[in-house]
Amino acid sequence: TVAKDGLTRCDHASEMADRKRFQGKTRASSLVTDAMKAHISLMSGLLNFGLHNYMRGAMNLRTSWKGFAEISKRKFTDENDSDLMLARTMGYTGVSQFLFFMSVLPSSALFIAKLAGFEANKVEGLRMANSVMDTTNDLMSKRQSCMLLILEALMRASNEFDPEHKKAQEEAVRVHDIMAEHGGGDLTFIKWIGTQVWRRTGRIEDAAIALDQVVEKAKKIENGPNLVFRVRFDQATMHFIEQDYARAKDFMLPLIDKNSTYTSKTMTCVLIGACCANLGLDNQAQNAYKMVSDVGSGGRMDENLKLKVKTLMRRKCQKLVGIELTYVLGFYKILSLADVEKCLAQLDDFEKEIEGHRTVVDEVKKTSKHMLLVDEEMATCYLLKGAYLQRLQRSKEAVVYLKKAINVSNELAKELRKRKRIELYDNYHMPCAHFELAGIALSVGDAKNGKAHLDRVMKYSGYTFQSGMEFRVKLIHKHSMLDDKPRPSATLTEGSDNASTPA
Numbered sequence: 001t002v003a004k005d006g007l008t009r010c011d012h013a014s015e016m017a018d019r020k021r022f023q024g025k026t027r028a029s030s031l032v033t034d035a036m037k038a039h040i041s042l043m044s045g046l047l048n049f050g051l052h053n054y055m056r057g058a059m060n061l062r063t064s065w066k067g068f069a070e071i072s073k074r075k076f077t078d079e080n081d082s083d084l085m086l087a088r089t090m091g092y093t094g095v096s097q098f099l100f101f102m103s104v105l106p107s108s109a110l111f112i113a114k115l116a117g118f119e120a121n122k123v124e125g126l127r128m129a130n131s132v133m134d135t136t137n138d139l140m141s142k143r144q145s146c147m148l149l150i151l152e153a154l155m156r157a158s159n160e161f162d163p164e165h166k167k168a169q170e171e172a173v174r175v176h177d178i179m180a181e182h183g184g185g186d187l188t189f190i191k192w193i194g195t196q197v198w199r200r201t202g203r204i205e206d207a208a209i210a211l212d213q214v215v216e217k218a219k220k221i222e223n224g225p226n227l228v229f230r231v232r233f234d235q236a237t238m239h240f241i242e243q244d245y246a247r248a249k250d251f252m253l254p255l256i257d258k259n260s261t262y263t264s265k266t267m268t269c270v271l272i273g274a275c276c277a278n279l280g281l282d283n284q285a286q287n288a289y290k291m292v293s294d295v296g297s298g299g300r301m302d303e304n305l306k307l308k309v310k311t312l313m314r315r316k317c318q319k320l321v322g323i324e325l326t327y328v329l330g331f332y333k334i335l336s337l338a339d340v341e342k343c344l345a346q347l348d349d350f351e352k353e354i355e356g357h358r359t360v361v362d363e364v365k366k367t368s369k370h371m372l373l374v375d376e377e378m379a380t381c382y383l384l385k386g387a388y389l390q391r392l393q394r395s396k397e398a399v400v401y402l403k404k405a406i407n408v409s410n411e412l413a414k415e416l417r418k419r420k421r422i423e424l425y426d427n428y429h430m431p432c433a434h435f436e437l438a439g440i441a442l443s444v445g446d447a448k449n450g451k452a453h454l455d456r457v458m459k460y461s462g463y464t465f466q467s468g469m470e471f472r473v474k475l476i477h478k479h480s481m482l483d484d485k486p487r488p489s490a491t492l493t494e495g496s497d498n499a500s501t502p503a
Contacts, residue, residue: 038067249275379429
């Protein structure tokens with residue numbers, strides 16, 4: 001209720017800013033209203049994220065970032081102009097709050113930053129972060145600016161071929177020292193830096209430097225054990241995804257009798273079992289999987305894992321749990337990558353690996369009442385490939401994979417309904433694939449099929465990310481983007497769930 005009230009106030013403030021913009025006679029006063037608009041967009045973005053309107057929130061943040069970037073480029077002769085100072089202050093405050101938002105939601109950080117144009121204009125973003133650090137007296141703003149600068153420096157420092165390798169390391173230390181002076185040096189953040197370095201460079205050794213620091217310092221603080229658990233679990237996950245199962249097991253075994261608010265015992269036991277299965281230690285794998293049924297549930301994901309393990313134990317296919325986990329955790333890594341070509345290469349590897357185990361998977365599914373197994377990950381793989389191919393403007397290939405995602409998702413949903421287990425499947429593949437297909441159709445002027453796919457999106461109400469999608473669909477209708485007549489040669493997709501070959 002408070003967030004909705006906040007959005008209403010933002011809308012009202014936005015209207016007021018528009019009125020002032022038209023009344024403004026000098027460049028400085030128009031700058032103030034532009035800064036207000038950018039700030040309002042930022043607040044609306046954060047509020048929408050709080051309300052789970054992810055798409056709308058991302059649009060707000062992108063608008064906000066562009067606004068701040070535009071303000072920072074303008075030059076004025078009168079440096080003492082009070083309006084100019086106000087606008088700059090608002091601009092900097094907005095940037096620091098955006099950086100704070102990134103640090104609060106690290107798993108979404110890269111995605112949001114990319115949508116907001118940060119990846120496209122990194123130099124400008126870093127310049128602004130430096131300005132905040134050097135000019136503001138606000139501790140929170142200073143700390144958030146430092147966070148971004150440390151991460152950027154560590155990224156350069158982790159690349160030994162970068163000519164500024166040592167200089168970047170020194171820069172990271174310098175900025176971290178400034179951060180520590182202002183109540184910084186937050187251990188959770190250092191942990192995040194370590195995982196981010198690995199996700200974006202693949203260099204586990206560099207990540208380990210930051211993560212080992214956290215473990216040493218965490219021993220001396222009140223919430224230390226929980227933080228150590230989280231760090232070691234992250235490191236185990238990294239080694240698992242890189243297929244170093246022995247190292248992953250070494251990191252995970254000491255955690256077996258511990259628990260964390262962050263990760264359930266179920267996941268710990270399953271991961272140990274998967275490591276053992278991949279190392280050919282079947283008895284140890286079986287013992288780890290037996291422990292899974294002994295621990296309490298931590299929600300839908302835990303229940304899902306338990307059912308999978310139960311079935312695999314009966315069929316003596318423990319290795320499949322390892323394969324399954326590799327995909328689930330692997331997709332998490334892929335979503336963190338900024339390089340679209342690299343994402344596609346990894347997805348190709350997943351697709352081949354899944355198909356290589358198709359016979360075993362189909363055999364297990366025949367006798368199981370509970371299995372989602374690899375189908376859910378296969379649909380995710382196709383969906384991501386379609387989305388990434390479209391980002392590279394390879395629309396025809398994108399359509400093929402998006403329709404594959406729809407087909408796999410359809411079959412999986414039918415099978416689970418038949419077995420009365422549909423509640424296990426949060427079918428976000430369907431609306432997401434149709435949304436992508438609608439975008440492809442509309443981008444070539446094919447309004448008829450664009451509308452057909454958007455209509456399909458609206459049929460999947462209640463699924464993950466759905467509120468954001470519904471908003472986007474309504475927005476497209478509102479702005480009459482569907483009224484254009486399609487060009488005869490532009491038909492790329494059909495608004496059905498059948499995977500027909502694209503024209």
